[in-house]
Amino acid sequence: MSDSLFERIGGAAAVDAAVDLFYRKVLSDGRINHFFDDSDLDDQRAKQKAFLTMAFGGPNDYSGKDLRSAHAPLVAKGLGDTHFDAVAENLQLTLNELGVPGDLSAEVMQIAGGTRDDVLNR
Amino acid sequence: MAIRYGKRVYHCGPSETVLEALRRQGVELAYSCTKGTCQTCMLRADGGAVPPEAQAELKDTLRAQGYFLPCVCVPGQDLELAPPDGEAGFFPALVMEAERLAEDVRRLRLRQIKPLSYRAGQFIHLRRADGLLRSYSLASLPGRDRDLELHVKYLRGGRMTTWIFQDLRPGERVEIRGPSGSCFYTEDRPEQPLLLIGTGTGLAPLMGIARDALNRGHTGPIHLYHGTRDPGGLYQKLELEWWATQHGNFHFVPCLSGAEVPRDCRMGRADEVAFAAHPDLGGWRVFLCGCPPMVHAAKKRAYLAGADLAQIHADPFELRDLGESAKSRKSPLPQ
Numbered sequence: 001m002s003d004s005l006f007e008r009i010g011g012a013a014a015v016d017a018a019v020d021l022f023y024r025k026v027l028s029d030g031r032i033n034h035f036f037d038d039s040d041l042d043d044q045r046a047k048q049k050a051f052l053t054m055a056f057g058g059p060n061d062y063s064g065k066d067l068r069s070a071h072a073p074l075v076a077k078g079l080g081d082t083h084f085d086a087v088a089e090n091l092q093l094t095l096n097e098l099g100v101p102g103d104l105s106a107e108v109m110q111i112a113g114g115t116r117d118d119v120l121n122r
Numbered sequence: 123m124a125i126r127y128g129k130r131v132y133h134c135g136p137s138e139t140v141l142e143a144l145r146r147q148g149v150e151l152a153y154s155c156t157k158g159t160c161q162t163c164m165l166r167a168d169g170g171a172v173p174p175e176a177q178a179e180l181k182d183t184l185r186a187q188g189y190f191l192p193c194v195c196v197p198g199q200d201l202e203l204a205p206p207d208g209e210a211g212f213f214p215a216l217v218m219e220a221e222r223l224a225e226d227v228r229r230l231r232l233r234q235i236k237p238l239s240y241r242a243g244q245f246i247h248l249r250r251a252d253g254l255l256r257s258y259s260l261a262s263l264p265g266r267d268r269d270l271e272l273h274v275k276y277l278r279g280g281r282m283t284t285w286i287f288q289d290l291r292p293g294e295r296v297e298i299r300g301p302s303g304s305c306f307y308t309e310d311r312p313e314q315p316l317l318l319i320g321t322g323t324g325l326a327p328l329m330g331i332a333r334d335a336l337n338r339g340h341t342g343p344i345h346l347y348h349g350t351r352d353p354g355g356l357y358q359k360l361e362l363e364w365w366a367t368q369h370g371n372f373h374f375v376p377c378l379s380g381a382e383v384p385r386d387c388r389m390g391r392a393d394e395v396a397f398a399a400h401p402d403l404g405g406w407r408v409f410l411c412g413c414p415p416m417v418h419a420a421k422k423r424a425y426l427a428g429a430d431l432a433q434i435h436a437d438p439f440e441l442r443d444l445g446e447s448a449k450s451r452k453s454p455l456p457q
Binding site for chain 1: 159160421422425426430431
């Protein structure tokens with residue numbers, strides 16, 4: 001059996017390398033950064049780390065229910081598909097910058113994309 | 123293993139975590155993830171060493187104080203934990219001096235019977251005889267300064283500051299508790315560039331931190347930006363300019379956001395001036411103290427400029443009323 005995505009992409013070290021690149025991009029992106037105005041940087045960074053661990057196929061306890069309740073207040077403020085796409089774009093840019101091979105990167109994007117309906121509470 | 127916490131001693135089994143042991147014996151603790159991620163359950167060990175994995179995810183300033191995560195701590199020796207909040211004692215201190223540093227800033231020097239173990243830049247709680255309670259940062263350096271030094275800014279209508287400015291005299295007794303806070307220097311990287319940004323009496327902890335760094339032989343550059351609105355608020359300008367003549371790696375930049383800006387000061391807010399001068403903070407350590415909007419905005423800005431979040435120490439001076447005797451009143455801001 002082949003190694004898991006998490007092992008092939010580099011495990012926890014890959015998450016550590018990606019988290020600041022990714023979170024800085026999100027915070028600098030005028031399309032979405034207003035959703036983070038009131039959040040604590042340290043808390044949010046921990047959440048981004050948990051999200052990337054999940055998207056990289058690593059051990060996590062993400063559940064659809066948590067994603068829904070966490071994003072419900074943002075959906076009420078207008079969070080929609082364009083914002084989800086913007087976050088995904090920042091994730092893709094992060095993976096490109098880190099030189100993650102295309103096939104692994106596609107797997108990551110697919111896992112991340114799979115959260116869309118939960119995040120947008122549909 | 124035995125764990126002392128508060129007034130009792132608890133037993134901890136051979137493969138039991140501290141969190142499991144305390145909860146099993148009826149101690150109510152806040153916790154959430156139970157795997158060392160969320161840091162909700164963090165406690166402090168004042169005696170006994172905890173295993174490294176119980177501190178691995180914590181900031182170095184927290185580790186230096188003995189903080190650890192009980193949910194991932196299977197102790198290898200007996201531990202003495204810091205007492206739960208509210209049980210830590212107050213100790214008497216004598217007011218040695220209440221000196222005017224600026225029109226709206228007083229320096230208090232407090233002497234303790236029992237010397238306080240603290241790091242420059244941490245803060246203490248100061249309690250008046252009637253229970254009124256406020257927190258103030260420490261500008262003094264343990265081992266160098268005999269007394270604790272606090273800088274108190276006048277807040278219009280503030281009960282504690284009105285008392286300090288109008289009535290407090292040397293010889294009076296107050297009570298203090300502490301120290302608290304993680305905004306202080308650690309000496310693991312002496313060559314690291316340091317950026318210190320403070321507004322108003324946010325200067326107090328930054329002076330303590332800068333002195334601590336210089337005193338411990340820090341070799342990297344130390345850039346201190348102090349901002350106020352008017353020239354009168356740059357209350358330690360001469361002293362800081364003197365430091366800069368004595369230490370080649372210490373740089374002081376006074377900043378004024380008001381209309382009157384003398385030639386030897388920079389125009390603009392301290393954080394704006396600092397970030398314009400240091401656009402790339404990768405590898406830097408950053409200390410931010412003073413008014414909360416500046417501290418919160420500057421924290422984000424420092425992170426986006428490349429500083430690790432673990433290397434950014436922020437101490438927003440929230441105007442919370444800490445008084446047990448008055449739970450809801452807030453000190454209004456000066457006009």
